[in-house]
Amino acid sequence: MKLSELEGKRIALWGYGREGRATLAALRWHLPRTPLALLCPQSEASEALELGDPALYIFTEDVTAELLARFDVVIKSPGISPYHGAAAQALARGVRFTSGSALWFGENPDARTLCVTGTKGKSTTTALIAHLLRASGARTALAGNIGLPLLELLDADPAPDVWALELSSYQTRDAIAPEVAVVLNLFPEHLDWHGSEDRYVIDKLALVTSANPRNIVLNAADARLAAFGRSAALQGTASESDLDAEAGGTAPARLWWFNARQGWHTRGTLIFRGEDAIMDGAALPLPGAHNRGNLCAALTAIEAMGLEAVPLARHALSFRPLPHRLQTIGHHDGREYVNDSISTTPHASLAALDCHANRRVAIIVGGYDRGLDWSVFFERMSREPPLAIITMGQNGPQIAEGLQFAARGGRFTLLEAPDMPEAVRMAERTIGADGVVLLSPGAPSFPRYRDYVERGRHFAQVAGFDPDAISAIPGLGVA
Template sequence: MRISQLEGQRVALWGWGREGRAAHRAIRSRLPDLPLTLFCSGTEADDARGLGDTHLQVMTDASAEQLGGFDVVVKSPGISPYGEAASAAMARGTRFIGGTALWFGERAGSDGVVAHTVCVTGTKGKSTTTALLAHLLRAGGHRTALAGNIGLPLLELLDPPQPPDYWAVELSSYQTGDVAAGGGRPEVAVVLNLFPEHLDWHGSQARYIEDKLKLLTEARPRVAVLNAADPQLLALPLPGSEVRWFGREDGWHLRGDDLYRGDTFVMDTLPLPLPGRHNRGNLCAVLAALEALGLDATALATHAAGFRPLPHRLQVLGTRGAVTYVNDSISTTPHASLAALECFGARRIALLVGGHDRGVDWSAFAEAVAHRPPAAIITMGANGPRINELLALPASRGAFGLAAAGDLADAVRQAEAALAGEGVVLLSPGAPSFGPYRDYVERGRHFAALAGFDPDAISAIPGLGVA
């Protein structure tokens, strides 16, 4: 859907975070006089009214009746279309889209393909993968945009002063359906992995997988770059897309820590600034995507040595005495917490887990830590008691200390005490931050401050925008 197609329709915005404000600016850049209604919180309403937009009505009651009075609602990604109010409005004919749909609608060619655009999604690793893709493209001399779920809404780059040669776009499961909704097709789509996630937004694991895969099944990319180790991807029929696999011996894959293209050795990945073997494996996805764009991936691979790791993703904050503090606040699944544990070998680890409770099953986590226990596990947050109860069962008990914390500050204190002066305090919660924190960034910043490090010095995402 192009923004011009909103002309003459009853249009509302829902949400006034960064995505909502970007949608407002984008619509006004094309349709300055289009009547708009904004649904937002009471605390956001004054900010929106302060814009002085005489064609903008601000409301705080996003009820089914109110939403159902519009033809199109441009909603922020964090708002689920499966909620009661949205579902009822949809049944009355209201169409819900995100800003991502408008961006793809503006850029789609006659066949729907958005040239030189690579979209990356997956339950785990998508931000690092997208940033690494942009880094390698730029190292090859290509002006590249890094945007999307990684921290810069696509609509903020609707009309960049210097158009990029390539677009590296991260999409969450909240956004993947918007590509086709906007009438767009990425030139390349990368799917890294699929694990249970965001069940509160999607309503079920099956719907999460279905929504995630809309980037493939509905958007029909020219080339789909897929993980050969994921059985759900292996079984997926994709008519209309060329499929290229990574993690398979006839393509880009790892043998131990060595990177291969088919049977050709390329380099040792162990020295690369990519935390965790899973991230070094995702380098294979990036190189397969570069090949799909027609570029010399082998020549670009060595530039991975200059990559700067992203904040809040297995981020080593520093060491005090003999205790190292690692910020993996972006970890929102139990699987991600297990992957984080694997990064530190035989070191003594005090792991901090727990946060917002979305009903995710932690039994596989409990089984794994029983067989390969850290020094201690400290549970916290809304789902902390449920995790603690599971880990306390005889079947789950490994040789690790188990404690419950009232909050993050208490968890850090207990972790330091458990390590007795030597080891790793690892914040890898395996759950969202909602409740005490606005987002994982705020949680990671608080952890850094509690550990005695400057939150401002560890939070910036390098390379956002066009460079």
């Protein structure tokens, strides 16, 4: 859908977070006199009222299917699930929904886009792609779920050569004909929004199955993606070795693999392209094997665009890591403080521990309980525990209960904290003057925090560091 198609329609914006604000600004720029309704809680309404927009009508009542049915088009914020409540009921009644991201794709059908999704690593991989493309001389936009709504860059002038876009599972169905679609991995996540693990996987893979990409990049080391790549869902795609479509026919999507022996992959800390060792990943400013895998994904995506990735690989050494992702925020009294607030699954917490193997680690876990299975975490802790595990948040008691058996042998200290300040103090007391205080919650931040950023900032503040100094995302926007 293009913005011009909204003219003369009864339009509602549902939600006034950052994407909602970007959508309203874009509509007002392109459709200045069109009446608009804003459906939002009272806490967001005051900011909208300050705009003094005479054609903006604000509804703070509970959103019902009946209310939604009064509009021709509802532009929904990403965090509102279409599978539950009023949205699902309104869809059944024929209400048309779209989003800010979908409107951007509608306005930019010919843009060269690299779209990245996955349960873990999508922000880092997208930012790496942008960093390497800029090193090649391409004017590149870094936007999307990483922290900059696409509509904020709708009228970028001059337009970028390439768009590196992170898409969450809420946004994959918005994409239209990306030049490259990257799926990094699949673990259970956001089950409250999607309704089931199966639906989550289907929605993630919509970037490949529904968006009509020209190139598909998948992780050969992810069992689900490896099986998917061999399935009927990708029947008709060309493998990396199929260089040309049949003469006179429509070119199929081309399938690329990373973490496969013939492509970009790792052996120990070394990063290989096929049988050629390209660089030692231990020198990267990104800790852990999973981040070396993220670089392999980024380099594969760049090759899928038709660029030579090997000479660009060395530029990863100058990459500035993103905040709240295994971020060392400083040292006090011999202790290292690591902020991994972005961690919202048990698998992410395990990856964080892997990055600090053979160190004295006190890890802080727990947050919002959305029904994820923590058994893989419990099993690992029975074999390879850190020095201490401190639980907090809504699911903290359940995590602590699941760890009781593993903790009985005295191989690690298990503590429960009522809040972040006490969790940090417990971690400090446990490791003393030598070790790592690691925040890697494995769970979402709400309702205690607005988002993972606020949680990470609070961790930094409690640990004695400046939250503002650790929060900026490098490279956002066009450069």
